[in-house]
Amino acid sequence: MTEPSSNSPAGSPASPQATLSKRDYYLLPLISLATILFIFGISELLTRVIWVEHKEGSCTVVDPVAGDHFKPNCTIRTKNAEGPWTTYHYNECGYRSATSCGPKPPGAVRIAILGSSVSQALYVPYEQTYFARTAADLSRSCNHSIDVQNLGVPGSSPIYVYRRLPEAIALKPDVVLYLLAPFDLEQRIDPRELAERNDPARNETSTKPAVQLTLSPMKRMEQTLVESRTVLVAQHFLFQNRDTFLGMYLLYGDKADFLRQPFTPAWQQRFADVDLIIGDMADKLRAAGVPLVVIPVPSRAEAALLSSRQLPPNIDPSAFGHQIESIAANHGADYVDLMQTFSNIPNSENLFYVVDGHLTPEGQQVIAQVLSKKLLDGSIPAFAHCTPQQQSLAREH
Amino acid sequence: MGSASLQFLAYAFAVALVFNLGRSVAWRQCALLAASIGFLGFFSRRPAAFVPLVAFLLFGFLSLRLMQAGATRLFVPVLIVGIVSFVWLKKYAFLPSSLFLPAPYVTLGLSYIFFRVLHLIIDARARQSTLPRNISLVSYLNYTLNFTTLVAGPIQRYNQFASMQLAPAPLPLNIVVAGEALERIIVGIFKVNVLSLFLLAVHTSAVNSLASVHAVTGRVFATVTILAVYPFYIYCNFSGYIDIVIGIARFLRIKLPENFNRPFSSQNYIMFWSRWHITLSSWLQFYVYLPLMLKSIRRWPSPAMEPFLNVFALFVTFLLVGLWHGQTSEFVFFGALLGLGVSLTKLYQVLMIKWIGRERYQAVGVNWLYSAAARGLTFTWCALTMLWFWSNWAQLGFLSRSLGSRAIALVWICVFVGSSITLALWEAAREWLLSFQFENQPVLSSRYVRTAWSTVLVITSVATIILLNAPPPDIVYKAF
Numbered sequence: 001m002t003e004p005s006s007n008s009p010a011g012s013p014a015s016p017q018a019t020l021s022k023r024d025y026y027l028l029p030l031i032s033l034a035t036i037l038f039i040f041g042i043s044e045l046l047t048r049v050i051w052v053e054h055k056e057g058s059c060t061v062v063d064p065v066a067g068d069h070f071k072p073n074c075t076i077r078t079k080n081a082e083g084p085w086t087t088y089h090y091n092e093c094g095y096r097s098a099t100s101c102g103p104k105p106p107g108a109v110r111i112a113i114l115g116s117s118v119s120q121a122l123y124v125p126y127e128q129t130y131f132a133r134t135a136a137d138l139s140r141s142c143n144h145s146i147d148v149q150n151l152g153v154p155g156s157s158p159i160y161v162y163r164r165l166p167e168a169i170a171l172k173p174d175v176v177l178y179l180l181a182p183f184d185l186e187q188r189i190d191p192r193e194l195a196e197r198n199d200p201a202r203n204e205t206s207t208k209p210a211v212q213l214t215l216s217p218m219k220r221m222e223q224t225l226v227e228s229r230t231v232l233v234a235q236h237f238l239f240q241n242r243d244t245f246l247g248m249y250l251l252y253g254d255k256a257d258f259l260r261q262p263f264t265p266a267w268q269q270r271f272a273d274v275d276l277i278i279g280d281m282a283d284k285l286r287a288a289g290v291p292l293v294v295i296p297v298p299s300r301a302e303a304a305l306l307s308s309r310q311l312p313p314n315i316d317p318s319a320f321g322h323q324i325e326s327i328a329a330n331h332g333a334d335y336v337d338l339m340q341t342f343s344n345i346p347n348s349e350n351l352f353y354v355v356d357g358h359l360t361p362e363g364q365q366v367i368a369q370v371l372s373k374k375l376l377d378g379s380i381p382a383f384a385h386c387t388p389q390q391q392s393l394a395r396e397h
Numbered sequence: 398m399g400s401a402s403l404q405f406l407a408y409a410f411a412v413a414l415v416f417n418l419g420r421s422v423a424w425r426q427c428a429l430l431a432a433s434i435g436f437l438g439f440f441s442r443r444p445a446a447f448v449p450l451v452a453f454l455l456f457g458f459l460s461l462r463l464m465q466a467g468a469t470r471l472f473v474p475v476l477i478v479g480i481v482s483f484v485w486l487k488k489y490a491f492l493p494s495s496l497f498l499p500a501p502y503v504t505l506g507l508s509y510i511f512f513r514v515l516h517l518i519i520d521a522r523a524r525q526s527t528l529p530r531n532i533s534l535v536s537y538l539n540y541t542l543n544f545t546t547l548v549a550g551p552i553q554r555y556n557q558f559a560s561m562q563l564a565p566a567p568l569p570l571n572i573v574v575a576g577e578a579l580e581r582i583i584v585g586i587f588k589v590n591v592l593s594l595f596l597l598a599v600h601t602s603a604v605n606s607l608a609s610v611h612a613v614t615g616r617v618f619a620t621v622t623i624l625a626v627y628p629f630y631i632y633c634n635f636s637g638y639i640d641i642v643i644g645i646a647r648f649l650r651i652k653l654p655e656n657f658n659r660p661f662s663s664q665n666y667i668m669f670w671s672r673w674h675i676t677l678s679s680w681l682q683f684y685v686y687l688p689l690m691l692k693s694i695r696r697w698p699s700p701a702m703e704p705f706l707n708v709f710a711l712f713v714t715f716l717l718v719g720l721w722h723g724q725t726s727e728f729v730f731f732g733a734l735l736g737l738g739v740s741l742t743k744l745y746q747v748l749m750i751k752w753i754g755r756e757r758y759q760a761v762g763v764n765w766l767y768s769a770a771a772r773g774l775t776f777t778w779c780a781l782t783m784l785w786f787w788s789n790w791a792q793l794g795f796l797s798r799s800l801g802s803r804a805i806a807l808v809w810i811c812v813f814v815g816s817s818i819t820l821a822l823w824e825a826a827r828e829w830l831l832s833f834q835f836e837n838q839p840v841l842s843s844r845y846v847r848t849a850w851s852t853v854l855v856i857t858s859v860a861t862i863i864l865l866n867a868p869p870p871d872i873v874y875k876a877f
Binding site: 237 | 571572573576844845848849851852853856860863864865
């Protein structure tokens, strides 16, 4: 503990070095910058050791045309800095499932899940995922095995999800679940792709390598900073404070506009695009005799707002969910209302990884409870025989 | 608004910006007054809550004017009214609570305003007063309410303040001064937001652990931690805040007096108090100790008595230091311990000089073992007195019962030996580091090293504020 009076003479009558030499105008900021870089390097090193992250996707087949999918019979172990080590096993069809994608076992009820990372339950060990928990609940309640085929692939936009619908129908499921979160709609769907969504030629898997984008040095530096572990750790602690997190999140423009009422034209267009896709999905599934359940999953920002007592003006955290529910209802699809559940949970933003934004195992449990309840409410024929007593038993579990 | 918060800094820098838009005295006066009133506004939105503070300030101004007008007959009554008003407004525990004002009101900074007002009244009454004849209301308010020194000092004398604030040409503010002021603020923020926060966490955890730890060794360790950490915590908290306000004031072209000067390097308790809360102890030395000594010597004019009168005057002065810190009986005891510490030190010095002579006594003082033990003893006494500063009788009773007399003795031995060794090592390390010189200056004090060091402190402070995600710790002396 040095005494500042001895070496910082702000309060002393005369400073021995009353002027700065010309070189100091360059040298002092450079020293400061070098110190910042040095500390940043050290902290990056330390945070990489403590907050381990391993995201190599060696099971992923990158396909810019038909959408990414997973290699059959592939197993990989990855880790998000904020979450536990997670093993992903993909079956012979490349689905995150514990069972085979072959013909449905006799007496089993099959659930096919479509969507992106939220559907796939990214960064959550299999047994803690919402679909594994739901399957266990349903199995207990209905006294028969539940076979879940999860076709979810991180980063899938609704158009890619739609392209995988024939695959899902081919599985002969008893119900199809489609989970989507606000960030699935962040990227506007290419209008041409949307218009050609039913063209079979578009669905063929590409054999061409993905186009490699070259980033400018500035962009590369920005990306390095954003992807640095130090920044992630700082954000992790910073965003644990709901007010800070919301304050910063609401600074986003278009990205956060799904929270603002009325919806901007850009978001109205996104919802119109999703309306077309869900409409087509519902039609095709209806033709195949398979019920569709659409599940709008709240983002961390929505959950934080749902738990807040006072909302900022023109902000409606339920708007996205209600819009998707309304689209589903218009096309005769079923939906699960998670907004009400999340608004009843104090600090429900804690059910998400703080920076990454995906649901934690605890968040998965909440989804599983609501989903089990929905599937057991009698609206899905495959579960209609499950009795109310069995439903309450499922809730207890 | 937290006293060391980023909001406070933002407010201060906004004020500094406006303040430096004009150079005239009138502009500087108006800007500072508006800033100080605005600062007070953060503490209550009810105008009625400021009535007692405003009344006290008006009383001070009228008393000043009365003294300057030559009404010295009223000096003693005015002084008594001032002291009684302060004691009443601060709700000292020995007064019946039925006498206190029932509605809540702002007393922020009242203790420091009290010192400034007393200084003005006493100096105005003096025959050879150096105070200007006509102190305007604006100058008076700027001096007493200056937002940089309102919360926890330092206590500046009026003439020193006026020589800068009322000077036709304001103090220079070039890039070097600004850089040094900024450096001071950074050091302060680091002390308050990082060091004091960490030390408080250690202290609180040790206090909490006492209830759950049953083994004697565990309790001894926890108590040693409690005793050893608190003085460092209060030092970082208070001196850090003083660093911040000294830096901020420099942007307002005011140099504030230093309040700390490496107090834990002190080899005796009198020296400690000349390096700790310097402006308070020098105020009391000037307005309590010296007048008391003069009166006593006049009353008992014997050279043989003089050293003992000195011991007595020191005791009274530091008893008042303790009383000023708080309104409860704990602070009376705290004051008594402070008084005992300085008076026993004085008595020891008097007796040692008498027995072995001044030269031999000075020679003993430079012996490294004696120095280390003296520093350790000073720290240990400081740690002991501070028990009555942060705790209450019930906590002290629990501490004493849970330890027992043998463990208590062991605790004090540990604190003494530990602090003697640690402080000696610190002094040696400091001396060694300062021995690296470049162009006859320690390398550590070079502008380049300080720039790198300040950058480290900024990053550490910002990271701590972000990572802990907690409100900034309050300044302990804000309560006084």
